Amino acid sequence: xxxxxxxxxLLLTTACTSSxxxxxxxxxxxxxxxxxxxxxHTRPGxxxxxxxxxxxxxxxxxxxxxxxxxxxxxLRLVAAWVLPISNSREGVGVGGxxxxxxxxxxxxxxTRWDLRxxxxxxxVRHTHGQESIxxxxxxKPSGKxxxxxxxxxxxxAAGTRYLLHFPYGFTVRVGRTC
Amino acid sequence: MVxxxxxxxxxxxxxxxxxxxxxxxxxxxxRFHGGETFSTENETAGTFTAGVDLKNExxxxxxxxxxxxxxTAITWKFPQGGGYLCGTNNYPSLAAWNVMDPSNVGNSxxxxxxxxxxxxxxxx
Numbered sequence: 389x390x391x392x393x394x395x396x397x398l399l400l401t402t403a404c405t406s407s408x409x410x411x412x413x414x415x416x417x418x419x420x421x422x423x424x425x426x427x428x429h430t431r432p433g434x435x436x437x438x439x440x441x442x443x444x445x446x447x448x449x450x451x452x453x454x455x456x457x458x459x460x461x462x463l464r465l466v467a468a469w470v471l472p473i474s475n476s477r478e479g480v481g482v483g484g485x486x487x488x489x490x491x492x493x494x495x496x497x498x499t500r501w502d503l504r505x506x507x508x509x510x511x512v513r514h515t516h517g518q519e520s521i522x523x524x525x526x527x528k529p530s531g532k533x534x535x536x537x538x539x540x541x542x543x544x545a546a547g548t549r550y551l552l553h554f555p556y557g558f559t560v561r562v563g564r565t566c
Numbered sequence: 567m568v569x570x571x572x573x574x575x576x577x578x579x580x581x582x583x584x585x586x587x588x589x590x591x592x593x594x595x596x597r598f599h600g601g602e603t604f605s606t607e608n609e610t611a612g613t614f615t616a617g618v619d620l621k622n623e624x625x626x627x628x629x630x631x632x633x634x635x636x637x638t639a640i641t642w643k644f645p646q647g648g649g650y651l652c653g654t655n656n657y658p659s660l661a662a663w664n665v666m667d668p669s670n671v672g673n674s675x676x677x678x679x680x681x682x683x684x685x686x687x688x689x690x
Contacts, residue, residue: 420660424606428599439596440604441659476657477670481597495597522596556659565601566643 439480463534
């Protein structure tokens, strides 16, 4: 029993250490200095999405491991994708429900929703000039409002694991407004 | 689109609401739908004075006020029809100051000395 507890403690320690000590400055950029919150609203039982953030890849091929909603309360991440965009005017916006090809085409003409990749295992190649990668997350609140304080993206490039921290939380509120 | 700044009592000594044309902001975000919000917790609101001399307008330099440059929480709530956030010196996540705009091309800078101001001015 004692050995099991020690083993569990060791595992937890390792998990905490491994994520907290990852470099936060890598080919996808560094943690931005500002912080804040993005809020979208949805119907009861519904989801909302945020495609607000993007990042470049100034290095070679990178592979994304996962995206995590930091300090999530009553909010569950149900889907996440990345898609390449050719300039800052493209990209999925913020809205209720799931993003669709038609909603993306309406909100941001020129954005290639068909080029999206599921977050786990997504391969991100070097971006040039104005090109960047749009991060899109979909979350579902379990109550009237679900909150998180930030979005963390874990990836690997050239044999090193990195953490890209977006200090903008995502809140989803059930109702007609935030 | 005009922005409304509602300084607290520690800024003007009253509950003044000052409406100004914000500085030029062309680095726009993706689209927000109506009813959605974007908030920042550490907006550098002093950047406002780059486009509008609030000291001339309301008799006080907000950027010089303790507590106004840092830790200033600002929330933009998008009206029906939605719109975009546009940053003055960078894209919204990184910008010192953001404005809402119905288009994703941003707004033009105000003409210095001709910025419309609503609400009471401080006496000088």
